[in-house]
Amino acid sequence: MKIVIPLYDNFTALDVIGPYEVLGKLPGARTVFAGAERRVYKSDTPTLGIAAEMAFAEIDSADVLLVGGTGHIAQVTANPPLIEFVKRIHPTTTWTTSVCTGALALAAAGVLDGVEAVTHWGAMDVLGRLGAIPVHERVVVRGKIVTGAGVSAGIDMALTLAAKIAGEAFARALQLALEYDPQPPFDAGSPAKAGPELVKIVAELMAPAMAAPPTP
């Protein structure tokens, strides 16, 4: 089972590492980090870099395509190599998946036209403008397309997918192995729980990156 994870500049590391940690442990799984070029891509929180071991051009299919997001949404909405890669690989997949604003790359590739999907709460309107039908759920499964909400939702998305691929018993074993028994010290993980004042502060903090042009 080939799990292909595209990288690009300013990707959010936890978006892809959460699901990678789950899906990479499935029986027969082989994860491939790929990029427009074979090189190290830097994440949007300095200074982590992950190496793309393969170039997009070297890949012609995937069993699972996993597109993570970024705080810099032009990196997914105005990124021709990534969008072309999604368009080309999606027809070959068993599962096409995204976390956070990775859904915007799927939408930009036409994969989500008229399809219910979720993204980071701060990008739900963009998702709708790109042709998807935004649904406010943690994980949305529609046919072979599985989308997760913001950043940390990738773990929930991946466990949901793991159960579909390898059965619920195996998914539960993975959950135990990762000791995924979340106990957040605060209850501010969604706009509804955080309240309008905090939402406004965080949306303003995120705004410059959301609006920035893509890195050349």
Next chain:
Amino acid sequence: MKIVIPLYDNFTALDVIGPYEVLGKLPGARTVFAGAERRVYKSDTPTLGIAAEMAFAEIDSADVLLVGGTGHIAQVTANPPLIEFVKRIHPTTTWTTSVCTGALALAAAGVLDGVEAVTHWGAMDVLGRLGAIPVHERVVVRGKIVTGAGVSAGIDMALTLAAKIAGEAFARALQLALEYDPQPPFDAGSPAKAGPELVKIVAELMAPAMAAPPTP
């Protein structure tokens, strides 16, 4: 604020990427991935590699030391460069922290002698044998030492620490930005919740790596 994250062969990626995503966004934060040598270290789920940009020898202090774990516990209990690094840096820190079996490196360095701490559920007995007092909590704060339970607990640990460093309002903003509103599809994240049968299966799956000698 310098946040130093040691890497070593067979590290568990999510152990360090969860907290990195939280702590790396604190005001003035600078994260440094470091290793015994400047090179790429491969994680314990193939095929992710993260580059250590600095060698241990180039670092003489840290504000936050964050030691992640591994399924291959000899990599933390029998790893002289890592253990010496923890011994040397711990006296300089404001916070010395661990996730998962990273606590075993702190214990092997003597940092946890007689100190209450937590690690992955499958390594609590080893933690005790190394001189710490195992405590079955998600996050344990004792003075400047903060330990988290297995793998995914790093996110809870980091949000707890973020509140101590930058205040609860800021930690809540980070939680919202990461949309950390966990909704695991199953309830099997701890031994108590998973039940003895699943615990036995997972413990047996983990056993070979737990017992393996360190990578040279």
